[in-house]
Amino acid sequence: MWLRAAKKIAVARRGSSGTASDFIALSSTCPHLGCQVHWEASHSRFFCPCHNGAFNPEGKAIAGPPAEAGQSLSAYPLKIEGGVLFIEAPLERLDNQGRSLAPPEMPYAGIKSGRFLQGGR
């Protein structure tokens, strides 16, 4: 099957306050030229193998062409409902601040991220 516009999202837990702000969901698509970044635990950074872009755990560019241009990994809005973490993953593109670039009438296309992320309550 062809994965049309498939997206990989990195989700991390940063706190235990019981709110959605405990979590962060970052797009794996490098804002430079669209390659997929991966997490480098040894350097605590996301790294893009195409043109050496590097991002801190918050998604902010710290090295390479994205840092020079001030580009960050897109962050997806999160919410917790009934102990389940939801990632608002619109089918259209997000800008650097996670704002949708599509018209507002675009349907909300949240996906259930899975019960393994449940917690914090």
Place this chain on the structure above:
Amino acid sequence: MPFFSLKAWVQERLPVSGEQLRELTNEPVPNHMKRWWFCLGGTPAYLFLVQIATGIMLAMYYQPAPETAYESVRYITEELTFGWYVRGIHKWAATLMIAAVILHQMRVYFTGAYRKPREINWMVGMCLLIATLLTGFTGYSLVYEQLSFWGATVGANISESVPVIGVFLKKIMLAGDTYNEHTLPRFFVLHAAVLPVILVLLVAVHIAIIRVQGVSELKFEDEPPKGPEHFNFFPDHLMTELALGLVLMIILSALATILPVEMGPKADPLVTPEVIKPEWFFYVMFRWLKLFSRTAAILSTGFIVFTMFAWPFIDDWLRRKTRIPEISVWIGILGVFLMTGLTVWEAVVAH
């Protein structure tokens, strides 16, 4: 029907005599073209013919869809009788063709053969260089390896950064906003139909202009001062080109056998491999993109390409301004060192 009457029958309808044909092909060729490095213009033309022949054979088995492309290339490479050889020749001839185009352009540049009245043909040559690079790019995008997918993605995003028409350009290239099931057929049509036709037309114009203007003549110190200054295109120069073609075919066969073309990992839209590089002829651009921000890298590349296009006029202006007759040679040496340096740098490091 006896042969002589057939000849009369044809000649009655096509009144072209052997004498006229000989006259048409017998362009006097200046003596310096007996030296092989002045035949570098004919080399990419010969290799282009090899690409057409092998490309037709590959197109009979290649299937341009994300679900089938990789498997069809694997079938050609691993199962089809002599498929490995035809694909190997196609890949190595592409590499040599681009190398030959670059060497030919360097020869033209350093001998000042682009100067008045040959400015237009220099610009046609620049179009040929760009069309050749685009054919190479769309070619390796067809295999649907990791390199094919990420190369196309990066290439499309580069086009998006072009001012004004960028977004439109990316959409046209990918048949949508992102890589999708319609992208590969589009690349295939560009690679196997649109770009080859553009190349054929440009080569025809390039050669027609050479025939109109004649090859720029060079004198060497070891030439006898009072010998004949030209020799015949047919058969003398054609023989040189054919001999060169034979040598190239041997080199291509050797390369396709000793360094056979292999299958890289299949494209995965969710994972960019840890080490990824384009084909060698884009190493310069790839390193350039690592050194500067996207906008700076793309605008400077556009500026460099424009400078190359307009070089005959810039050179003329520079020579009048600085009164240094060899200024283009010094700038050329600098440019070649820079490009070689960036290529080697990209080749030796992982990132």
